[in-house]
Amino acid sequence: MNRVVITGSGTINSLGHSAKETFANMAEGLCGIGPLFLRDVDRLDIKIGGQVKGFDPTTVFNRQQLALYDRVTQFTLIAAKEAIKQSGIIFSGELAAKSGVVLGTAGGGVSTWDDNYRAVYEDGKNRVHPFVVPKLMNNAAASHVSMEYNLKGPSFTVSTACASSNHAMAQAFQMVRSGLSDVMVTGGSESMLCFGGVKAWEGLRVMSKDACRPFSANRNGMVQGEGAAIFVFENFDKAKNRGAEILAEVIGYAMSSDASDIVMPSKQGAARAIKGALHDARLSPEDVQYINAHGTGTAANDKTECAAVADVFGRHADNLMLSSTKSMHGHLIGGTGAVELLACIMAVKDGIIAPTIGYEEADPECALDIVPNQAREIEVDVALSNAFAFGGLNAVLALRSV
Amino acid sequence: MDIGARVIDIIAEQAILDPGDVTLESTLDSLGIDSMGLVESIFAIEEAFDIQIPFNANDPSNSEFNISSVSSIISDIEKLVAEKS
Incomplete structure (x- = not known):
C-alpha cells in the first residue's frame, strides 16, 4: 500500500476565490453568509446563503465555454486550475493515461435545469439551447477537468447528497493508495443557489432565515452555500522524489x-x-x-x-x-x-x-x-x-x- | 436586414469571424464549425426566424436541410421562412 499526500488545493466559495484567501478568512472567523442575490428572491422564504461574491464568469471564460459550463462547472474549473498549478504536475504520457478525476456533486447543473424549465414552462418556449444536457449532467464538471488537464485514467462523479465530496475523495485516495494511479484529481462542487434550488430546500423546513449556528442551543437550521474545492492526491514517494510541497497526508x-x-x-x-x-x-x-x-x-x-x-x-x-x-x-x-x-x-x-x-x-x-x-x-x-x-x-x- | 445577412451574422458569430470573412461559397468545415457549433447555429437560426429546421444531427448529410455551403443554408432558410408566412 502506498502513502497518499495532498500536493495541491484550490477553491472558490463564499469565503474566498482561492485556498489562501479561504484559509485567511477561516482563521479570521469571517462569515461568508449574507443576503441572496438571485432572480425572484422576493418569492423565497429563505433569503440568505453563502453565495460566491465578486465573481464575473465572463472575465474567466469565453462565449463558447460559457455556453457549455454551468455555474457548478465554472467553480470546479477555477478550483482545479489553482490546485493543479500548485501541484506543479503536467499530465502527459503514462502519467496522464493513469491519472483521473473523481468529483462529488449532489445536484450538478441545477441552474441549467432551473433556467430551462423556466423557459419551457413559464415562458412557454418550445425550444431550448442544444447544450442543455451536456451542461446539466452531473459528470460535466469532472469531464471538463479531464479535458482541460489531459486526465485519461479512471474518472467519474459521485453523488451521495451531502457526503458526495467525501465519498469522491475516498475513492481517489483508494486509487492512489492501491497503486491504480499515482495521481488523482478530486474534490467536489455545488451550485444550488438559484430559485428552484433554494425553493426545494425550503420545502423541508430545515433552513434558517438568519444564520447557521451549529451546536449553539439557539440554532434554527442550515444555510446553503455554493462553490468548489479541488485537490491533487499523489503517491507520497513520487511527490517526495520530485520535491513537491506536501500539504498533508491522507491516512x-x-x-x-x-x-x-x-x-x-x-x-x-x-x-x-x-x-x-x-x-x-x-x-x-x-x-x-x-x-x-x-x-x-x-x-x-x-x-x-x-x-x-x-x-x-x-x-x-x-x-x-x-x-x-x-x-x-x-x-x-x-x-x-x-x-x-x-x-x-x-x-x-x-x-x-x-x-x-x-x-x-x-x-x-x-x-x-x-x-x-x-x-x-x-x-x-x-x-x-x-x-x-x-x-x-x-x-x-x-x-x-x- | 435580409435573411442572408442575418444568417451570415449568426454563422460568423459561431465561427468567431468577421461577417465579411464568411462568403456564400464557404463551407462549415472551412469556417471551423464542428458538429456542436452546427447544432448551436441551427438553434440560433431557429430562434432568430421562429422556424423549425428539419435537421437530424445523427445524419446531417441526409437531412432535408442542406448544409453543404453557406448559400445552401441560406436558400433552405428562405424557403422555410416563406412557408411560414
Whole structure:
C-alpha cells in the first residue's frame, strides 16, 4: 500500500476565490453568509446563503465555454486550475493515461435545469439551447477537468447528497493508495443557489432565515452555500522524489450506510464511519485532536453527531476539538466535504483550528469543545472530516501532518 | 436586414469571424464549425426566424436541410421562412 499526500488545493466559495484567501478568512472567523442575490428572491422564504461574491464568469471564460459550463462547472474549473498549478504536475504520457478525476456533486447543473424549465414552462418556449444536457449532467464538471488537464485514467462523479465530496475523495485516495494511479484529481462542487434550488430546500423546513449556528442551543437550521474545492492526491514517494510541497497526508477513510431513514441521521451509522476511519488509518481515538464536523446547524444533525463522537472517543471526546465551518461558508451540499477538507489541511499544516462562528448558547446535548467563534492556534497531528448525508450515507476521512 | 445577412451574422458569430470573412461559397468545415457549433447555429437560426429546421444531427448529410455551403443554408432558410408566412 502506498502513502497518499495532498500536493495541491484550490477553491472558490463564499469565503474566498482561492485556498489562501479561504484559509485567511477561516482563521479570521469571517462569515461568508449574507443576503441572496438571485432572480425572484422576493418569492423565497429563505433569503440568505453563502453565495460566491465578486465573481464575473465572463472575465474567466469565453462565449463558447460559457455556453457549455454551468455555474457548478465554472467553480470546479477555477478550483482545479489553482490546485493543479500548485501541484506543479503536467499530465502527459503514462502519467496522464493513469491519472483521473473523481468529483462529488449532489445536484450538478441545477441552474441549467432551473433556467430551462423556466423557459419551457413559464415562458412557454418550445425550444431550448442544444447544450442543455451536456451542461446539466452531473459528470460535466469532472469531464471538463479531464479535458482541460489531459486526465485519461479512471474518472467519474459521485453523488451521495451531502457526503458526495467525501465519498469522491475516498475513492481517489483508494486509487492512489492501491497503486491504480499515482495521481488523482478530486474534490467536489455545488451550485444550488438559484430559485428552484433554494425553493426545494425550503420545502423541508430545515433552513434558517438568519444564520447557521451549529451546536449553539439557539440554532434554527442550515444555510446553503455554493462553490468548489479541488485537490491533487499523489503517491507520497513520487511527490517526495520530485520535491513537491506536501500539504498533508491522507491516512484513511471509511464509509457506512445507516440503512434506516431517508432524512434522519443515525448515531450508529455516523459512529461506524468515524470508527472505521480510525481503524483504516490505524489510529487510536487519542491520536485525533481535531474533527471538522458535519455540523449543519439542524437539531437532528448536531445532537446525533455529538453523540456519535462521544460514543467513539469516550473520555477523549472532551479533549478533542470539533468545529463546523458551515457557520462561515454555509452548507455546500455535495461540495461541502471538499471545502471542509481545507479546514483540516489548515489544522494539520498551519496549526490553526477554524472556529464554529455564530455560537451563542451552550447546548447540553452538544457539550464538546466546538472552538466557539474564534480560531485557535494549536499544533495538530491528526484531523478527521465528517460527512453524513441524507439517505444515511456517511464518509469520514483522516488527515495527518507531514 | 435580409435573411442572408442575418444568417451570415449568426454563422460568423459561431465561427468567431468577421461577417465579411464568411462568403456564400464557404463551407462549415472551412469556417471551423464542428458538429456542436452546427447544432448551436441551427438553434440560433431557429430562434432568430421562429422556424423549425428539419435537421437530424445523427445524419446531417441526409437531412432535408442542406448544409453543404453557406448559400445552401441560406436558400433552405428562405424557403422555410416563406412557408411560414
